[in-house]
């Protein structure tokens with residue numbers, strides 16, 4: 485159900501940063517176009533037969549929703565994805581095509597979440613949360629096992645950070661193998677919910693602005709039980725990444741590696757290009773977490789960069 489994704493060396497990024505090596509972990513090639521199938525599969529395969537019979541439910545519109553739909557399809561179990569009326573039709577279609585039922589209700593994400601809670605009580609469906617669940621966190625951690633089986637001497641891992649399931653899983657697994665490994669969390673300036681929550685010592689909401697890294701938008705949940713303490717414990721360095729740096733990262737991997745990635749996946753490359761941290765002499769891995777972006781947005785970002793370069 486999961487692809488073991490390759491590590492691609494980037495001689496160019498090693499040169500820019502003075503690192504010994506820089507490798508890109510290509511989760512943009514994962515089934516459904518993002519790493520989220522790892523957590524979803526680990527969670528859903530751990531359900532009892534009785535729970536599988538009842539089916540699962542989630543309210544994510546993005547990569548997590550797709551992952552739950554995909555895994556449910558493979559397992560032959562029922563999956564319901566709750567969406568608001570504002571979710572773009574190409575996303576609704578993608579989720580339906582993977583075989584999930586879509587329940588469209590309400591004008592906002594909050595109303596979609598209300599519908600989700602009603603369905604959990606009324607139909608006894610099993611919630612599959614996007615990040616704050618030990619089985620989801622452990623599933624994302626398999627990325628670290630793959631990286632360290634190929635590069636046992638990796639010193640620095642650059643991980644995009646939003647709800648924190650990805651970073652918590654990778655950091656915990658990596659540090660249990662190599663306690664000295666340096667974990668860098670990359671949040672976006674437009675929506676640094678995890679960073680603000682770490683400062684406050686409890687989950688806080690931040691004002692959310694649009695970002696080209698839309699998979700990193702969103703809060704960490706009013707009630708956060710797992711990812712906030714784990715991210716606090718296992719992250720060695722935090723960086724805030726700008727929209728400009730994200731675009732630089734997307735453009736760099738296209739120009740130099742012919743890879744198409746979404747904004748959320750490009751934060752690490754953007755930070756390396758701008759030399760936001762000292763990685764001289766290190767073995768560095770940056771995670772390209774997904775490729776879910778529509779053609780129109782993608783072309784416009786790359787095109788702007790090409791016009792800037794020509795001038």
Ligand SMILES: *Cc1c(COP(=O)(O)O)cnc(C)c1O
Pocket residue numbers: 518519520547548614615644645646647648649650651699700746748749773774775
């Ligand atoms: C979900 C997601 C992230 C962030 O993962 P969290 O567990 O929420 O921190 C990063 N990149 C992509 C492409 C994602 O879909």
